[in-house]
Amino acid sequence: MSEINKNEVDIVIGALNADLTQFLNSWKPFFSGFHLIVVKDPELKQELNIPQGFDVDVYSKTDIDKVVGSSNSTMFSGYSCRYFGYLISKKKYIVSIDDDCVPAKDPKGFLVDAVSQHVNNLENPATPLFFNTLYDPYCEGADFVRGYPFSLRSGVPCAASCGLWLNLADLDAPTQALKTEQRNTSYVDAVMTVPLKAMLPISGINIAFNRELVGPALVPALRLAGEGKVRWETLEDVWCGMCLKHISDHLGYGVKTGLPYVWRNERGDAVESLRKKWEGMKLMEKSVPFFESLKLPETALKVEDCVIELAKAVKEQLGSEDPAFTQAADAMVKWIQLWNSVNSSG
Numbered sequence: 001m002s003e004i005n006k007n008e009v010d011i012v013i014g015a016l017n018a019d020l021t022q023f024l025n026s027w028k029p030f031f032s033g034f035h036l037i038v039v040k041d042p043e044l045k046q047e048l049n050i051p052q053g054f055d056v057d058v059y060s061k062t063d064i065d066k067v068v069g070s071s072n073s074t075m076f077s078g079y080s081c082r083y084f085g086y087l088i089s090k091k092k093y094i095v096s097i098d099d100d101c102v103p104a105k106d107p108k109g110f111l112v113d114a115v116s117q118h119v120n121n122l123e124n125p126a127t128p129l130f131f132n133t134l135y136d137p138y139c140e141g142a143d144f145v146r147g148y149p150f151s152l153r154s155g156v157p158c159a160a161s162c163g164l165w166l167n168l169a170d171l172d173a174p175t176q177a178l179k180t181e182q183r184n185t186s187y188v189d190a191v192m193t194v195p196l197k198a199m200l201p202i203s204g205i206n207i208a209f210n211r212e213l214v215g216p217a218l219v220p221a222l223r224l225a226g227e228g229k230v231r232w233e234t235l236e237d238v239w240c241g242m243c244l245k246h247i248s249d250h251l252g253y254g255v256k257t258g259l260p261y262v263w264r265n266e267r268g269d270a271v272e273s274l275r276k277k278w279e280g281m282k283l284m285e286k287s288v289p290f291f292e293s294l295k296l297p298e299t300a301l302k303v304e305d306c307v308i309e310l311a312k313a314v315k316e317q318l319g320s321e322d323p324a325f326t327q328a329a330d331a332m333v334k335w336i337q338l339w340n341s342v343n344s345s346g
Contacts, residue, residue, distance in 0.1 A: 006034050019049040075335070079237065113260070130149060160248070167184060282322075
């Protein structure tokens with residue numbers, strides 16, 4: 001891997017736990033020298049505990065209110081607090097990892113440098129137009145296979161890098177409740193580009209993206225009525241990911257998945273989550289045909305325009321299905337207004 005320009009990267013952490021000591025110390029070998037943005041969940045009452053030795057800026061509800069106004073700060077509660085970091089960053093790349101994750105070990109027992117792997121994925125082109133059976137041809141030891149068109153070997157810019165998880169995989173509550181003991185122990189040493197027009201449920205647990213290319217597409221929009229503080233009780237990252245992938249396809253960018261892995265610690269109770277009013281599965285079944293048939297206008301040439309057009313389509317086609325979609329469409333428009341306001345002032 002080539003050496004990273006640390007001045008081009010912000011590491012954004014959404015703090016849902018007050019004590020970040022163990023989390024940050026576990027990542028110190030890989031976060032050292034990078035600028036960190038820690039955004040405290042506005043609903044978290046305790047003071048944050050952050051160890052020494054990090055270049056970190058911490059943002060609380062007071063800071064969020066100052067930037068976006070108190071009427072808009074509810075957009076940034078729970079897991080969505082990290083989007084405030086995306087909003088105010090000025091760096092080219094964003095790496096974001098949930099605060100219940102620590103570095104994973106590869107099959108040889110070495111700790112995985114998730115930051116370097118994410119940035120490497122982003123700096124190398126993606127290949128969404130023609131699938132390479134040796135996965136990412138730009139990875140060390142790989143290449144384009146026989147029959148891969150030379151005209152497509154330059155690839156396209158990579159918009160996002162979606163990492164994976166060892167131990168507690170990002171399963172939904174019904175699956176985890178049914179398979180209570182299931183843990184992911186499979187480390188697949190591969191990166192691949194998700195093909196053009198293929199949808200995927202992007203997870204916000206371990207992700208990086210090129211903010212200059214697609215920053216406004218990372219939108220905190222779809223909130224569940226009974227949204228909780230564990231991933232089983234949210235859908236914001238999955239919806240955001242479907243928007244991001246569709247916009248990336250439209251603008252000619254690619255999305256990668258695979259390495260790097262993180263080790264995800266236990267949090268929450270899947271059975272307890274199922275007892276709550278959890279409408280996420282129902283909303284997903286309605287979202288898939290929407291994105292399958294969606295075609296953004298050719299006049300949408302900027303990410304901001306794409307988000308606005310997407311919001312318009314959501315309201316028109318899904319608004320009558322569930323109020324959550326109408327609220328999501330409104331939040332997407334508000335997000336672009338905030339993005340333009342905050343970034344024009346910079």
